[in-house]
Amino acid sequence: MTVEARFDELIHAPTRLSIVSLLTATEWAEFKFLRDQVGLTDSALSKQLTTLEEAGYVEIRKSFIGKRPRTSVRLSAHGQQAFAGHVAALQEIVARSGLAVMPSAQT
Amino acid sequence: MTVEARFDELIHAPTRLSIVSLLTATEWAEFKFLRDQVGLTDSALSKQLTTLEEAGYVEIRKSFIGKRPRTSVRLSAHGQQAFAGHVAALQEIVARSGLAVMPSAQT
DNA sequence: CTGCATACTTTCCTGGCAGGCAAGTACATG
DNA sequence: CATGTACTTGCCTGCCAGGAAAGTATGCAG
Numbered sequence: 282m283t284v285e286a287r288f289d290e291l292i293h294a295p296t297r298l299s300i301v302s303l304l305t306a307t308e309w310a311e312f313k314f315l316r317d318q319v320g321l322t323d324s325a326l327s328k329q330l331t332t333l334e335e336a337g338y339v340e341i342r343k344s345f346i347g348k349r350p351r352t353s354v355r356l357s358a359h360g361q362q363a364f365a366g367h368v369a370a371l372q373e374i375v376a377r378s379g380l381a382v383m384p385s386a387q388t
Numbered sequence: 389m390t391v392e393a394r395f396d397e398l399i400h401a402p403t404r405l406s407i408v409s410l411l412t413a414t415e416w417a418e419f420k421f422l423r424d425q426v427g428l429t430d431s432a433l434s435k436q437l438t439t440l441e442e443a444g445y446v447e448i449r450k451s452f453i454g455k456r457p458r459t460s461v462r463l464s465a466h467g468q469q470a471f472a473g474h475v476a477a478l479q480e481i482v483a484r485s486g487l488a489v490m491p492s493a494q495t
Numbered sequence: 496c497t498g499c500a501t502a503c504t505t506t507c508c509t510g511g512c513a514g515g516c517a518a519g520t521a522c523a524t525g
Numbered sequence: 526c527a528t529g530t531a532c533t534t535g536c537c538t539g540c541c542a543g544g545a546a547a548g549t550a551t552g553c554a555g
Contacts, residue, residue, distance in 0.1 A: 312503070323503060324506095327503065331504085349501065349502070350501080
């Protein structure tokens with residue numbers, strides 16, 4: 282599978298970047314988990330998720346655990362591609378800059 | 389030299405990201421060159437450069453070539469560090485996502 | 496039946512920032 | 526004196542993000 286390097290404004294925005302990158306690592310993630318990880322209010326997260334859903338980047342699953350509603354989210358295939366493409370675009374930028382790219386950054 | 393991974397909102401914004409990454413590759417760059425590369429109007433670029441200068445990320449040199457003024461810009465050491473730190477932060481995000489990082493992406 | 500809690504969603508409003516246009520500045524040239 | 530170059534600054538518009546608060550739907554407690 283070839284990933285086309287494509288800068289994605291929607292994914293680039295800091296909060297959505299964290300949401301999407303969290304999702305790449307978590308399969309189905311729960312609303313509260315995301316909310317706490319990215320540090321947004323319910324309303325703000327809800328809106329971002331709607332935005333991502335409208336772009337076709339995430340799937341939102343509403344299930345009931347016992348009697349309580351539970352919203353879970355995961356990246357769609359399309360979202361994964363967009364993220365991969367965006368990362369590739371960033372890497373091209375970095376590559377142009379001549380900065381060395383390490384496979385994994387240790388702090 | 390250890391680079392601290394540090395997400396930088398100022399550098400992250402798309403236009404400034406292109407400006408800064410261009411600067412990492414060019415030493416002194418001229419105003420018109422930057423303007424054409426990033427596709428901004430004079431005024432918009434001027435403002436971004438002022439912003440970057442106020443953050444201490446770039447140095448602005450105003451010289452005269454013959455009788456005509458010429459504005460050139462380059463990344464300061466501080467700006468280089470900030471960029472490197474931001475890139476490291478992005479790489480950490482990508483690393484968390486489990487995406488493979490290629491040293492250079494060919495299209 | 497009423498009230499309160501859970502789990503979001505939607506509406507309303509504010510604030511910041513980006514970019515374009517147009518005018519301003521400074522200097523040289525015709 | 527008018528015009529051109531090379532920006533800079535001011536003004537204005539538009540977008541979008543995020544918080545607060547109200548709305549929706551459902552369950553449970555009393």
